[in-house]
Structure formats: C-alpha cells, structure tokens
Amino acid sequence: MPEFAIVRTVADLRAQVGAWKRSGQRVALVPTMGALHEGHLSLIALAKTRAERVVASVFVNPTQFGPNEDFDAYPRGEARDAELLAGAGCDLMFAPGVAEMYPQGFSTSISVTGVSEPLDGAARPGHFNGVATVVTKLLLQCGPDVAVFGEKDYQQLQVIKRLVRDLDIPVEIIGAPTSRLEDGLARSSRNAYLSETEREVAGRMNLALSEAVRRLKAGESVERVEATGRAALERAGFQRIDYFEVRNADDLSHPGPGTLSGPGRVLAAAVIGKTRLIDNMAVE
Numbered sequence: 507m508p509e510f511a512i513v514r515t516v517a518d519l520r521a522q523v524g525a526w527k528r529s530g531q532r533v534a535l536v537p538t539m540g541a542l543h544e545g546h547l548s549l550i551a552l553a554k555t556r557a558e559r560v561v562a563s564v565f566v567n568p569t570q571f572g573p574n575e576d577f578d579a580y581p582r583g584e585a586r587d588a589e590l591l592a593g594a595g596c597d598l599m600f601a602p603g604v605a606e607m608y609p610q611g612f613s614t615s616i617s618v619t620g621v622s623e624p625l626d627g628a629a630r631p632g633h634f635n636g637v638a639t640v641v642t643k644l645l646l647q648c649g650p651d652v653a654v655f656g657e658k659d660y661q662q663l664q665v666i667k668r669l670v671r672d673l674d675i676p677v678e679i680i681g682a683p684t685s686r687l688e689d690g691l692a693r694s695s696r697n698a699y700l701s702e703t704e705r706e707v708a709g710r711m712n713l714a715l716s717e718a719v720r721r722l723k724a725g726e727s728v729e730r731v732e733a734t735g736r737a738a739l740e741r742a743g744f745q746r747i748d749y750f751e752v753r754n755a756d757d758l759s760h761p762g763p764g765t766l767s768g769p770g771r772v773l774a775a776a777v778i779g780k781t782r783l784i785d786n787m788a789v790e
C-alpha cells in the first residue's frame with residue numbers, strides 16, 4: 507500500500523485497519539468534516555503521538571445540520587484536504603459518500619440525554635443526535651484504539667465521551683486544545699464565511715471568554731459573569747447571542763448562582779452576519 511491512501515467504503519477501511527492491528531500497530535482516528543485548517547492538523551499531530559497509524563475521516567454529515575443551517579454552503583475541497591492530510595503524516599483518509607454512511611432504509615439514531623441538552627443542544631435541535639450517530643458509526647467502522655476531537659467543540663467532546671462510556675465502545679477519547687489565530691479567534695472551517703469587518707468582531711469572542719475566566723477566578727458570581735459576557739458580545743457587534751454561560755466542566759450542568767466552586771467551563775455561541783461561531787474556555 508502507498509504511504510497515503512484514500513478509501514471510500516467501510517469494507518476497505520476495515521481491511522486496512524485490520525491489517526495494521528494484526529501487525530501490532532495502534533490506530534488513531536481523527537473524525538472531521540473536511541475544509542481542513544491548522545486546527546485539524548494539530549489533531550493529526552496529537553494522534554501521531556498516540557498511535558503508529560492515523561486515519562482521518564472526511565464526511566460532511568447531513569444529519570447534524572438543521573433544515574435552515576449551512577449544510578449546502580459548508581466548505582468542501584477533497585483534493586486540498588487529502589494534500590494537507592498526507593503532508594501532516596496521516597496514513598489513510600476515509601471519505602465515504604452519503605449512501606455509504608446512510609444507505610437506503612437507515613433508521614437508527616443515537617441520542618445522549620443530559621449533557622447534550624443545554625447550550626448547542628437547545629439552540630440546534632437534533633444536532634447532537636446527528637453527531638452521536640455519525641461518531642458511533644465511525645468508531646464502529648474504524649475500530650481505532652484512540653480517537654481525537656478538538657476542545658473547541660467542548661460540548662460535542664463531552665457528548666462523545668458519554669456515549670463511548672454508555673455503549674462500552676473500546677476506544678480512548680482524547681480532547682485536543684483549541685488552536686487559535688493571532689488575535690485568539692478559534693480556528694474553524696466556518697471562519698471562511700466571515701467578511702473583513704465580521705472577522706474583527708469574531709476576534710472579540712475569545713476576549714469576552716478570557717475576561718469571564720478572569721472574573722470567575724477573582725470570585726465574581728456566575729450570574730454577573732454571564733451577564734457581563736453577553737453584554738460584551740453585544741457591544742462587540744454580534745447580532746444574535748445564543749448563549750454565554752458558565753457550566754460545570756464535566757457534565758455541563760449549571761453551577762447555580764454565586765461563585766463557582768469546582769472546575770468550570772465558560773461557553774459562548776453567537777451569530778455575526780450569516781456565521782454562527784462557538785468557543786469556550788476552561789476555569790481551572
């Protein structure tokens with residue numbers, strides 16, 4: 507087999523991963539929706555430290571987009587993705603078509619309660635069922651030893667950790683730190699939608715989050731920090747704020763009023779122009 511290959515069927519994926527495993531090599535999976543950027547490449551780099559072989563899946567998953575969301579507009583560019591993956595030392599790209607993932611008659615949905623319900627779960631009904639279903643399929647199709655996901659999608663990461671525990675899927679889930687641009691904006695495929703002026707506004711979300719972390723550490727109350735954060739996003743020019751909230755880090759339950767006592771996470775989602783951005787930061 508050449509150094510880097512593209513496969514499109516579950517059978518070909520399993521054949522290659524099976525051969526690696528039989529020869530004693532550990533396999534890592536990095537699930538993506540393509541439109542790759544340096545953030546994704548940092549996930550590949552992390553995966554390479556944890557396994558001899560790295561598989562990246564590239565699949566724009568229709569079931570995680572709502573009817574009025576950007577599924578059609580989502581940036582796609584398979585040739586460029588393949589080039590970037592090969593350059594980053596990825597061994598195999600799994601790029602299935604929709605019919606391979608959701609054949610005629612497909613009728614199953616994985617639903618994770620609790621951790622998937624607030625925040626993006628409330629703002630994007632059905633989104634996490636789509637994510638949980640496709641990630642479960644990818645894990646069962648590939649059978650990796652480890653799978654790497656970015657902390658930028660922090661709630662998604664917690665949903666995936668929960669489903670892997672609940673369904674006894676034998677894989678270690680690793681969260682990778684958010685990759686950021688010079689002004690702190692989290693790298694995202696959706697940044698490509700931003701105009702020059704929107705890009706400036708976008709760069710203020712991470713400032714509002716780090717200010718919230720600073721205030722929480724200084725003992726300011728959760729409700730005050732949330733109100734100040736929302737006001738900062740409004741002032742920055744975001745047109746719709748879906749949430750700016752402080753949550754407990756592990757199960758994303760709300761810590762209630764008063765000061766934060768355990769490890770927390772501040773999470774935000776807001777819209778500028780046609781682009782919905784999310785980001786989050788740890789309060790350790």
Ligand code: PAF
Binds near residue numbers: 565641659
């Ligand atoms: O984070 C993403 O890119 C997607 O939600 C994922 C995990 C690849 C599932 O489609």
